[in-house]
Amino acid sequence: MEPNIPRRGMMLVLSSPSGAGKTSISRRVLAEEPELKMSVSMTTRTRRAGEAEGIDYYFVDLTTFNLMVNRREFLEYAKVFDNYYGTPRSTVEKELAGGRDVLFDIDWQGTQTLAQAARDDLVSIFILPPSTAELERRLRTRARDSLDEVARRMGRAADEMSHWPEYDYVIVNRDLEESVARVRAILVAERLRRQRQPGLAEFVKRLREGQ
Numbered sequence: 394m395e396p397n398i399p400r401r402g403m404m405l406v407l408s409s410p411s412g413a414g415k416t417s418i419s420r421r422v423l424a425e426e427p428e429l430k431m432s433v434s435m436t437t438r439t440r441r442a443g444e445a446e447g448i449d450y451y452f453v454d455l456t457t458f459n460l461m462v463n464r465r466e467f468l469e470y471a472k473v474f475d476n477y478y479g480t481p482r483s484t485v486e487k488e489l490a491g492g493r494d495v496l497f498d499i500d501w502q503g504t505q506t507l508a509q510a511a512r513d514d515l516v517s518i519f520i521l522p523p524s525t526a527e528l529e530r531r532l533r534t535r536a537r538d539s540l541d542e543v544a545r546r547m548g549r550a551a552d553e554m555s556h557w558p559e560y561d562y563v564i565v566n567r568d569l570e571e572s573v574a575r576v577r578a579i580l581v582a583e584r585l586r587r588q589r590q591p592g593l594a595e596f597v598k599r600l601r602e603g604q
């Protein structure tokens with residue numbers, strides 16, 4: 394992409410059943426893509442060991458969450474596994490206005506809401522596990538949730554996976570390196586879309602004038 398052509402930021406959504414690997418993929422892609430910023434969600438879920446406030450989530454109580462809903466401070470929010478999760482509006486708008494892309498780790502409900510609000514700026518990727526047995530193995534080895542929680546997440550997986558046709562791209566996460574490379578390839582291609590380069594008309598006009 395020509396560095397002097399202003400670019401319009403995109404919203405890149407990763408969704409998957411819990412345990413398929415979207416957090417692992419997101420972390421790696423973010424580390425390798427300086428122009429991509431994470432949208433940190435707010436949740437009423439309790440913090441797991443190893444999770445950090447403001448990095449993994451902003452952890453809030455239900456009263457605070459409801460206050461933000463009433464003030465329309467969420468771009469979207471949804472109830473997942475008996476807890477509430479929401480995307481704060483302010484950071485997303487700031488990054489997009491600055492021409493940077495924003496990565497979202499949100500479920501299919503949130504993806505639908507974003508698609509209704511801003512379809513042209515949205516690129517969505519669904520991550521699938523290679524098999525059910527492997528999904529369960531990943532949830533267990535992650536060892537962050539109780540066995541009950543693992544069973545509950547497995548119970549939800551089939552339902553969540555039924556939403557794959559609503560996404561632009563689908564990646565089966567067999568090998569982490571390969572999945573990271575695939576997400577980065579999608580980023581490269583989507584950034585080159587004509588509508589994401591609003592300065593193109595001016596650039597070509599100058600080219601045609603011999604400048």
Ligand SMILES: Nc1nc2c(ncn2[C@@H]2O[C@H](COP(=O)(O)OP(=O)(O)O)[C@@H](O)[C@H]2O)c(=O)[nH]1
Pocket residue numbers: 408409410411412416434435438469470471473474478479480498499500502503504
């Ligand atoms: N709609 C919506 N979903 C979210 C948001 N943040 C997280 N989620 C989804 O909530 C689900 C549960 O997330 P989490 O409790 O972190 O479990 P994990 O995905 O197994 O690590 C996942 O499907 C996330 O993609 C959000 O801001 N909005």
Ligand SMILES: Nc1ncnc2c1ncn2[C@@H]1O[C@H](COP(=O)(O)OP(=O)(O)O)[C@@H](O)[C@H]1O
Pocket residue numbers: 409410411412413414415416417418531532534535566567568569570
């Ligand atoms: N391609 C992969 N191969 C093997 N293990 C993986 C792969 N991707 C992720 N994992 C592991 O699976 C577990 C769940 O991954 P995580 O990124 O937390 O999933 P999610 O965010 O979708 O719930 C973690 O222990 C992670 O290290």
